[in-house]
Amino acid sequence: MIKLTNIRKAYNQGRENEFWALDGINLEIEAQRVTALCGPSGSGKTTLLTIVGCLARPTSGRVHLKERDISGLPERFLTEIRRSTFGFVFQQFNLIKGLSARDNVMLPAYPLGGDWRALHDRAETLLDSLKLGHRRDARVEWLSGGEQQRVAIARAMINDPQVVIADEPTANLDTALSREFLAILENLKEQGKTILLTSHDPLVIESTVVDTVVNLRDGRLVRGA
Amino acid sequence: MKIWIEKQTALIDFTLASLARRKVKNFGLLLVYMLIVFLLASVMLYTSALRREAAQVLKNSPEVIVQRMVAGRHDLIPPGYLERLGRIRGVQKKEGRLWGYYYDAVVKANYTFMVPTAGAVAAGKVADGKIVVGAAVARERGLVPGNLISFRSYSGRQFSFAVADVLPHEAELVSADLLLLSEADYRAFFQIPAGHYTDIALSVANPQEVRNIAAKLAETLPDSRPILREEVLRTYESIFNWREGIVLVLLSGSILAFAIFAWEKASGLSAEEKREIGILKAIGWETGDVLKMKFWEGALISLTAFLLGYIAAYLHVFRFSAALFEPVLKGWAVLYPRFELVPAVDGFQVATLFFFTVFPYTVATIVPIWRAAITDPDAVMRS
Numbered sequence: 001m002i003k004l005t006n007i008r009k010a011y012n013q014g015r016e017n018e019f020w021a022l023d024g025i026n027l028e029i030e031a032q033r034v035t036a037l038c039g040p041s042g043s044g045k046t047t048l049l050t051i052v053g054c055l056a057r058p059t060s061g062r063v064h065l066k067e068r069d070i071s072g073l074p075e076r077f078l079t080e081i082r083r084s085t086f087g088f089v090f091q092q093f094n095l096i097k098g099l100s101a102r103d104n105v106m107l108p109a110y111p112l113g114g115d116w117r118a119l120h121d122r123a124e125t126l127l128d129s130l131k132l133g134h135r136r137d138a139r140v141e142w143l144s145g146g147e148q149q150r151v152a153i154a155r156a157m158i159n160d161p162q163v164v165i166a167d168e169p170t171a172n173l174d175t176a177l178s179r180e181f182l183a184i185l186e187n188l189k190e191q192g193k194t195i196l197l198t199s200h201d202p203l204v205i206e207s208t209v210v211d212t213v214v215n216l217r218d219g220r221l222v223r224g225a
Numbered sequence: 226m227k228i229w230i231e232k233q234t235a236l237i238d239f240t241l242a243s244l245a246r247r248k249v250k251n252f253g254l255l256l257v258y259m260l261i262v263f264l265l266a267s268v269m270l271y272t273s274a275l276r277r278e279a280a281q282v283l284k285n286s287p288e289v290i291v292q293r294m295v296a297g298r299h300d301l302i303p304p305g306y307l308e309r310l311g312r313i314r315g316v317q318k319k320e321g322r323l324w325g326y327y328y329d330a331v332v333k334a335n336y337t338f339m340v341p342t343a344g345a346v347a348a349g350k351v352a353d354g355k356i357v358v359g360a361a362v363a364r365e366r367g368l369v370p371g372n373l374i375s376f377r378s379y380s381g382r383q384f385s386f387a388v389a390d391v392l393p394h395e396a397e398l399v400s401a402d403l404l405l406l407s408e409a410d411y412r413a414f415f416q417i418p419a420g421h422y423t424d425i426a427l428s429v430a431n432p433q434e435v436r437n438i439a440a441k442l443a444e445t446l447p448d449s450r451p452i453l454r455e456e457v458l459r460t461y462e463s464i465f466n467w468r469e470g471i472v473l474v475l476l477s478g479s480i481l482a483f484a485i486f487a488w489e490k491a492s493g494l495s496a497e498e499k500r501e502i503g504i505l506k507a508i509g510w511e512t513g514d515v516l517k518m519k520f521w522e523g524a525l526i527s528l529t530a531f532l533l534g535y536i537a538a539y540l541h542v543f544r545f546s547a548a549l550f551e552p553v554l555k556g557w558a559v560l561y562p563r564f565e566l567v568p569a570v571d572g573f574q575v576a577t578l579f580f581f582t583v584f585p586y587t588v589a590t591i592v593p594i595w596r597a598a599i600t601d602p603d604a605v606m607r608s
Contacts, residue, residue, distance in 0.1 A: 055507060055603035076511060082602075083509030094504045097497075098246030103239070107505065110239055111514040113232035155508065 001031035001194055002052055002163070007061035009047050009219075021047040023219040025061070030212070031162075034185060034195040038205055039216035045198035046167055048216070052196060053165045054082040083108065087156030089166040093148045095140040095155075101127060101147075102136045105154045112159070119158075126154040130184065146177040153184060164188060166197040170204055178203050185209050233521075236514070240521040254486075255530050261483045262534025262582055263541070264476055269574050270542045271550060272469040274566040279461040281567075282399045283454060287426035288435050290322075290452045291442060302449075304420030309445060310427070315438050317430040321422030323411050327376065327404075332365045336404050340411045342426065353407045355389040361401035363391040378414045386410070472550055484585075494593045502594065506602040515598040516591060523590030527583040535575070543568040 007025040012018050022044045029035050029052070037045040050056040051063060054070065057078070063071040070081060087108075095104045105123040127136050130150040135143060140151060149169065156164055170178040178201065186209045188195060199205060205213055215222040244251050291310070293300045302321060310319050324339035341351055350357050358368055368374060368388050375385045392400045412419065429435050439451040502515055510518075541547055543566055 050603040056601060079506075079509060079511045079602075088507060090507070094507070096501055096504060099242055103242055107239070108508040108510075110235040111232065111510050113228035113230075113235065115231065116235060116238065119235075159509070 001066060002029040002196075003062075003064040004028070004048075004052070005062040005064070007048070007051060007058045007063070009044075009051060009056070010059045013059065021219050022051070022058070025219075025221060027214060027221065029194065029196055031194045032189070032192050033211040034189055034197070034209055035212045035214060036205055036210045037196070037198040037214050037216060038200055039222070040200065042218075043216040044219040045216055047219075049165055049167055049196065049198055053086045053088060053163075054078040083112070083159060085162055087159065087161035087164045089149070089152045089156050089164065089169055091168040091171050093152040093172075095148060095151055097141045098139060100137050101132060101140055101143065101151045101154075104140055104151055105158055107158075108155060109158050123154065123158060126157055127151070130154055145172050146180060149173065149177070149181065150184070157188075161193070163194040163196060166195070168198055168201075170199060170201045175203065182207050182209050233517070236518045237521050237525070240518055240525060243518075244522060244525065251526065255526055257483055257486065258527065258530035258582075258586070259534040259537070261480055262531050262578070263537045264479070265473075265582070266535045266538030266578055267541050267547060267550060268469055268472045268476070269578060270538055270570070271547045271566070272465045273571055273574060274542065274569055276462060276465050277569055278566060279399075279465070280458055282396065283458055283461070286454055286457070287320075288429045288432065288454050289427040289439060289442070291425040291427065291446065291449050292452065293424075293446070293449045295448070299424075301417065302422040302425055306446065306449075307422070307425060310425060310442070313438060313441050313445060315430055315434045315441075316427050318428035320426045322424050322426050323408060323417070324423050325411075325415050329366075329376070334362075334365065334402065336362060336402050338404050338406060338411060338414065340408045341405045350389045351405050351407050352389070353409050354385075354387060355407070356386040356410075357390045357392060357405040358388055359392045359400040359403035360394050360397045362404060363388075376414070378416075380416055384410070384414055488589050494597055499597050502597045503600065503602070506598070506600075512595075512598045516595060519590055519594040520587065523587040524583070527586040531579060531583050535578070539568070539570070542566065 004025050004027045007022050007027075008020065009022040010018060010020050025044075025048060027048075037048060039045050047056070051058050058071055061071065062069055065081065065085065070078065073081070096107065099107075102120070102123050105126060106119055109119050109122075124133065124136060127133050127150075130153060132147060132150050132154070135147055140148060143151065149172075153164075156166075169181055173181060182204065185195060189209065197204070204210065291302070291306075293302050293306070307319055307321055310316060320342055322340070322342065324337060327336045327338050328334075329336055341357075356374075358366075358374075362368065366374060368391065370388050370390050372388045373385055374388060375383055377383050386406065392403060392405075406414070411417070427438070429438055435453055435455070439453060442449065442451045505515055505518075506512070541549065546566075
């Protein structure tokens with residue numbers, strides 16, 4: 001579904017502190033499967049996620065989404081692809097404080113227009129499906145870490161994306177909540193979603209939900225790991 | 226079009242929810258903003274209504290008034306002048322007027338004594354020994370029709386008059402201190418012999434000819450000066466403009482303070498706001514969407530402040546007689562006229578105020594957001 005060809009990504013290019021976060025990544029991410037990017041801090045996992053999720057462009061190399069080369073598209077088109085194809089669950093959840101759980105879930109759909117009532121109902125259905133219906137009106141800062149993550153998952157799903165991207169999803173969760181997250185992941189997989197996540201949590205890497213583990217170190221793929 | 230409307234509605238919905246999160250801060254801003262619009266709009270509405278009122282009142286006054294000058298001072302018109310004027314072509318009607326000032330030591334105020342011109346509404350009510358008084362005079366001296374009032378003339382003689390009527394409240398702006406009396410009473414009171422007048426009022430057949438006639442007057446009667454109605458109007462305009470300016474200068478300190486406050490609030494972007502913009506971009510908002518949302522935020526605050534401030538100013542001026550600025554804008558006097566202005570809103574004035582209040586604020590909100598909104602969306606992944 002997503003094909004990465006010789007992806008390189010540099011930060012501060014041309015300056016003294018130039019740093020290559022990714023250096024020649026060739027990778028194919030299969031549709032409707034769970035792929036985990038694994039590796040130590042600074043290995044390039046998050047950078048790779050941002051490139052796949054159209055949050056950033058590679059310095060060189062090609063990104064193909066279903067045969068379409070999206071690596072050179074201007075920001076407007078990348079935003080459009082990001083909005084319609086990807087749903088994001090961030091490590092710090094990145095919810096907007098002061099807003100209710102439901103308002104947070106609805107946020108990615110606002111720029112699309114569409115019927116507000118239908119959107120509202122869709123957000124509530126998603127929260128119900130994640131067992132969070134009773135907290136829909138609560139401000140997100142009043143929710144527990146696990147609840148906040150489920151709100152973030154509901155938000156990632158609001159535009160019904162084909163791909164869900166999760167950055168270190170269990171980093172802020174205890175074991176019980178991490179298992180709950182894996183159950184949600186399984187459910188998403190059953191719904192036919194493609195899932196790409198980064199983690200160095202053995203609970204995730206060794207889980208049966210994960211189909212493929214891709215190891216990274218120093219911006220390169222580690223073969224045979 | 227439907228999608229566009231739905232999109233804007235969604236953005237406004239989010240903006241309102243977003244504003245509600247910082248209730249105290251935004252409410253405080255709204256209040257200060259509203260107060261400034263209220264003050265500015267009050268001054269503008271009040272002076273413009275006063276100008277209009279003065280113009281309305283002067284509409285029926287004579288086109289030209291001739292005054293005789295002696296050593297640069299206004300003097301009485303001697304007998305024979307009226308006849309000499311009649312020969313100037315274009316003069317439709319001429320009339321000698323009798324008026325003068327009188328200081329009433331009882332209330333420490335100056336009155337204007339005047340003989341009503343023939344055909345004036347009040348003329349029918351004035352007879353020898355009977356006077357008609359302005360509303361402010363009646364108020365100060367506690368007069369009602371039927372009362373008797375005495376004045377000691379400049380010659381030392383005591384004169385008593387019966388109040389026949391009180392002038393209507395609507396004309397108080399120009400008649401507050403007026404006292405109308407008969408010609409015989411006037412001449413006796415001020416000891417002005419028959420044939421003399423205070424000045425002469427002229428009606429001109431063709432208003433386009435007013436300036437030519439004024440020039441002819443200056444030739445025929447070199448010791449007199451013609452005063453044109455348009456000049457009187459212009460003087461009123463300048464007086465109100467000047468007073469408006471004084472109030473605005475006094476207000477400028479607070480306006481400047483607000484401008485700095487609003488600019489700081491609107492243009493300063495907190496770390497939290499920057500973080501939020503990053504999140505919105507990461508979850509699929511375009512730079513334009515963020516800008517539109519912030520535009521709505523600025524527009525909602527400034528529009529609400531503008532509307533509420535303007536409505537409050539309208540009520541202040543036309544319902545409560547501009548109680549805050551009355552002494553400065555109406556003029557200094559012992560006899561303050563009490564009158565209600567005719568409500569009127571000048572579209573150009575509204576547009577000017579709108580442009581100088583809503584527009585800068587909205588721009589001040591958008592510029593820093595634009596700077597924050599063009600940052601890369603992946604920044605949020607790294608926060």
